[in-house]
Amino acid sequence: MPTAVSSIAVWSDDPRLRPCAEEIGSRLGLPLGDDAPVLLRVTPERLELVQTGEGAPGPVWIDLGAVDTRSAGGARRDQPLSRAVGLRQGVRRVVDATAGLLHDAFLLASMGCEVVCVERSGVLHEMQRDALERGASDPALAAACARMTLVRADAREWLGGLGAAARPEAVYLDPMHPARRKSALVKKEMRLLRLLVGEDADAQELLAAAIGAATRRVVVKRPGHAPALAEGVVGSHKGRAVRYDVYSGRGGDV
Incomplete structure (x- = not known):
């Protein structure tokens, strides 16, 4: 189950940034404070998420500069993600309906796609905004960031409300899956x-x-060991640890 709102607070250790933290908290309906189990923390460098308490891991933030866009696992058009999305077939308009930490959305944007990134978690959406703002000021990232648009919404409802002219060629899904016990x-x-x-x-x-x-198509990212999310897979593209299952979209032209 998602974390309850009452277990997250917004905070900054820098008093000068507290007004910014308070503004973010107001947008999200979260309190300002440093005593919650999870903090959305404003620092001079970034917006980060951190668990508190003894033994908690370090902070998490969205670092688009760390995304591998050079190797065979990065933003190359001959790698499994690009083949699954259909870049060779001319697909360029993509919706990432589970945008999360923006890793795959940034890869697709680096390949030249226009990517709408839909996220229903308000906390993640704020972190995405922060990441794109930072990326826009970095010459190495700015072009790809300019091809990414953020939307905070439940993707099921948002996709269902699209008019014919706004429908994407491809929708990309990377749903959370149960962790392997071993x-x-x-x-x-x-x-x-x-x-x-x-x-x-x-x-x-x-x-x-x-x-x-x-x-045209829907692409679902799955762990290599996991079954398909649903019947109807028309093709799969395997990476080292993951698999991209392809489904036909409403037009049937994958």
């Missing part, structure tokens, strides 16, 4: 994401909405 310690980023968004129990509903909105 896997290594889950990364701190994933642990905090689970606290915020839970296990995405409505992922199949989101897939149905995505298929109804996409004019």
